[in-house]
Amino acid sequence: MSSVRVCTRKDGSVYTQVLFREFDPAKGRRVQASVSFDDHKAALSWQKILDQVGPEKARAMLAAEETVQGEKTVTLNDSWAETYISGLTGVEQATRNRYRRYMANDIGPAMGDLPLPALCAATADQNTVVQEWVNEMEADGVAPKTIANKHGFLSGCLRAAVKRHLLPFNPCEDTKLPKRRRECVFLEPEEFDIVYEAAPAKWRPLTLFLVTTGARYSEATALRVGDIARNVDHEGNEFWTCRIAKAWKYTGTSDYKLGGPKTQRGYRTINIPKETVDALRLAGRNKDQLLFRTRNDKRIIPQQFHNLCWKPTMDQVAGRIGKRPRPHDLRHTCASWMLNNGAEITDVSAHLGHESIKTTVDVYGHLDRRSGHRASTAISRALVRTAVQKG
Template identity: 40%
Template sequence: MASIDERKRSDGSIAHVVLYRRNGKQSSTTFDDPISALQLKRRMDKLGVEQALQLLAAELAADPDAPGLTDAVNSYVDDLTGVEDGTRTRYKRFLANDLAPFFGAHTPVDVIDDKAVARWVNHLQQVVGNANKTIANKHGFLFAFMASLVKSGAIPTNPCADTTLPPVDQAEMVFLEEDEFAALIDEIPRSWKTFVRFLVASGMRMGEITALRVGDIDRKRNTCHVRRAWKYTGGRRVLGRPKSKRSNRVLDLDPSLVAELRLDGRTRGDWLFVGANGNVVDVTTFYKTVWSPAVSRLMADPTDPLDGKKPRIHDLRHTCASWMLGENVPIHVVQRHLGHESITTTVNRYGHLDRRAGAAAASVIGAKLSRTAKPGLSVVGAA
């Protein structure tokens, strides 16, 4: 650990000395101003002595016209197009909480190298305690920012390009069979049954279904228009656009499900689904008072109606996809229904459930084999 000592010079000025051990010996670096000394101390505590001194040397040799980290990130975020204000706020929070304190708010961007990025990732994991997915998100932002600097010619290469990130373990998807969903819906309170049935039929995300208004339902065509979604920014819920361009979609619904919806006597601007207080559905309240108790009761049942499964709310979206693919709905139709931006996402996530292509391939090979089989050819192992 480094420390700072103040020493009075013969001319009366104050020297700010950073003390540290290097190669087993006591060493020091002196600054005229306390801010530079504090920054070096913090870097040494986080990066280690050698990396901190390398950054300091790089800064002293850096192009004086190179932009500082804070100014460069703010400029990058402000100039982004196609993003919402909440996204800009989140990116600037990354800067304030994760980038500036570690690298230094005014560090020239051209001195941040791959080793510094690697140490930053380790710091997020080992010191801050971020989840692997959170680290991947933060690194992804830094990668995109650095890529913009490469494109502009401010830096020659992207220091994030070869970073090895901790593995992100995707939560295992749960697909409910019809009888399992029937057991679940029986445990759901009557006032919430249509909401849960709508979730599995539409395959919507919770942020989408809770943002639906009465006017989004077309009773004549039995459709639902997904055009907005709730997002969380700074710990508060904000209504915005769906997750992606494809997420803004029109879904076909079964007429019997549309008939269950409470539409009569309501204005087009009313929330389609509301909580017990008449306001927009609160996801946390729904989970704690409706979903979790229902799942817990089923899991405690000796007959095990869920077959050992513990479904999350989001697993109803996965169940929707599995039911469609199980009945031979083309995977590109499933993609549109779920609002995936790319069919690659749908294939990667649910492709293993679509057995039609494999069955067709097996049929082709079987036909070839049957036409090439010689008369009287015995089956291996037959008597």
């Protein structure tokens, strides 16, 4: 551990030395070293960094900070992160609270006291502080999605700092994030039949609705009876639609509130199969009543569906179908059924309410083999003129 010593020069000025030991390659051993500061507060701040990251990284960060001439020292902890969080627009209060928890529990302890320019300094292995923070979370077994969420917040925070000329560049932009290890699980229609028949009867309508609409759980359980509508086309054919314009939102407490869907394109009207409508038994129901509800006319929370329906059903059938999907995999299954039965990927994107077609392609593009078939057919035509075909 380092120590601090206040000293006086011959001219009477006072300065602060931070004393520590570091490895000297020339001598092959650790030796006493020091760094002096005219500002006592700056010395204490650097001492804290030194004890946290070690002499080599601390010196590199100090050098990076000194390249930003005349810039006031700003850290994530003392002001910038809160300034950024407070200034965000178009976000729920629960989101602000989550960001503050990221700062208090994850980012603050790791790099919150470092001057912002120091976050751009490269370490001996050419990593930034941000990359090493990500690596440490991965080594501790933090889920890739959780790492991506925390890194995404930090990246937005530092991007704003760049715009304010507090940073030369955003060190998050080149960070390599761990890949998500959880693969989507797709059920074949016959496999879903097994799941459906094993599910408790009272939960079957919700299970069928999730797989045939691809709605997110938070969207499906926010629907009212009146959101399901009977329609007739110009030829007199009956069809049914569902208007999705609400979803349950986490508030940071045990309470949830109704808000909009996850994305702007999440506001959508989708067609639903008559078989699904029949299972809902809408006749005689109040239009303002929750479509899926408890006996007390309350929303069905995810834990209820998981504990009372999904887990016991999976315990019963996982061995038979050779898979153990999550409830969210019903949404993936819906997409796979659409693609395997002639729907275009743009149709799937609109149906699921993805903000971007890129999301749909990235997740489900491998299921649509029509483009692959066209490619292989074109290659076959070319081979007709080669020695391969001629024998």
